[in-house]
Amino acid sequence: MSSTASNDGLFPRGPLLLENLVTPYCEKLGLYKLPRHIHVIILSALFYQLINLLSPWISNQFSRHYKQLSRRSKLNWDSHVVSSVQSVLLISLGYPILREVNRFSDKLFGYSVYAGDIYALADGYFLWDLYITIRYLNVTGFGFVVHAVAALFVVTFSYSPYLMYYGPTYLSWELSTPFLNIHYFLDKTNKTGSKLQIFNGVLLILTFICVRIVWGWYSAYSTSMEIIRRVTEIPRGLSLFYLAANMSLNCLNLFWVFKMMDAIRRRAHGEKVSPVQTANSEVAKKNL
Template sequence: MEQLVTFLTGLPALPIFEEKINPFLSSHNLISSQSVLDNLHTVLYIAVFYHIVYLIGAWAVFPIPSKWKVNYDETHAKDEEARLHIQRHKHKKVKHLSIQASIHFISFLQTVVVLYLSFVFFLDRKVSGSESYPDSDARIFGECRETQLVCMFGCGYFIWDAYISACHSTFPFFVHGVVSTAAYYIGLKPYLQYYAPVFLMFELSNPCLNIRWFGLKFFPQESKVCNLILLLNNLLLMTIFFFGRILWGWYQTFMLCYDFYNVRNDPRFMLWDTVIVVTCNLTIDLLNVIWFSSMVSIAVKVLTGTKTVQNEKKTQ
């Protein structure tokens, strides 16, 4: 993982950034932060990297298992009408499943990268301990290389995520990508960089979320073993989601607002950036509550026997 991070962050800026893009953005006051301008090429390289991996997955890797799964569904269709429906839309189903599988793979990959960077930060007490961040001033205005890397990878990924959600997902996921991009862009300025790895603890639930998706889409529908695996994964997902996104998320949003309040009279305090970040975090916190409520609703139906684990795929 360290090799991947070093490779992407070590790529030099193309001449067009120094000669055209950065001077244009700076002269028109579109980006005033020198830190953002210095790392803009890396942020875009990260977004491009994720898109290249996505394209490889969508067009070379996942069509094979997707075709197998569609053929499996056709063979095991409950009736002739269902079999003919799958047969008529086979190419479209394979393409759609391949695209969605690649998106979820990138989500899993990003989770591994940012959690690695976040834990590198948290486990180094010299960097993240109370001596380095003793008060609100340090947490809002402080900066270090570790948190800068988190912001760069967060910003690069969510640029790609917003784009891909606009093309292939629903509006709430697009909103999630946009507000997350804005939050990590502000963090890169630097502003409240300490909270970048803090809020990326949200990603702890993503491995279970992606395992759940792959299980629903690719596991045999009638397998009791697969259903058990999915059920256990769903329980783990809900537990991590509740503690990592609901409790941790709302608590850290409160702490963030508390720190903002303490530095409100500091000349470096950025009112509009503060408003944007707080709004972004509240939006994501509310989306997390909505998504968790949906999980609980489905779990209740599964436990009461009105829906099976595999039947969830019809609502995905």
């Protein structure tokens, strides 16, 4: 059912022993292409955890404010550091993955090893994110556990394979993440309301609107039309889930951008308000 664009992966193939170990379980879930990428998912999750563990030492070297933060704020700070690394990594792979999926002959079931490896980096991040939200449930809240589960589910089930062609749309959302994180760091380093933060806020809004609203809604429409056109070829439950998740994420983006615009407007008038916090700043580390 899938069409293959490339047999060359971004990373070397993992141990066949590991692939053989997980294959029976993946096949029961219909994730037929997942075993080939399981090592990348595991290693990327461990990589993000390493960044999280190194963040206190690195942050203390570059900012005198870190040691003054509360435990809750330090946990959020460290998560934003991981988010920054993840977003820059995926942004740097934006053009290669876009070029790769454009070679697919099937928009619904197209697959390549190269694309699968890139999505595995995102999958590893969401796996790490789920671990963090569960471990610090009293800090993150149950809502973000649900968010992490949903994000992990959406990326993982692309290994059916399903909708890998549309993956670059959601990866492009990471273009707004560095600006969100910069806003957070400026807030925590006593630069709230500074010219730098206002300028960054303008770039944040412009980027957010372009990649998450304009491009996001157009892609949501294109994805929905393709699913509806070929709805008889895929399980109805899976189709409904993706359509609902797609619409929910895009509606949330619309809600967040209005919140951020309002907060930046208020800040420009001298009010002490954080646009990142007002717009639910945790989206900066929990992007899809």
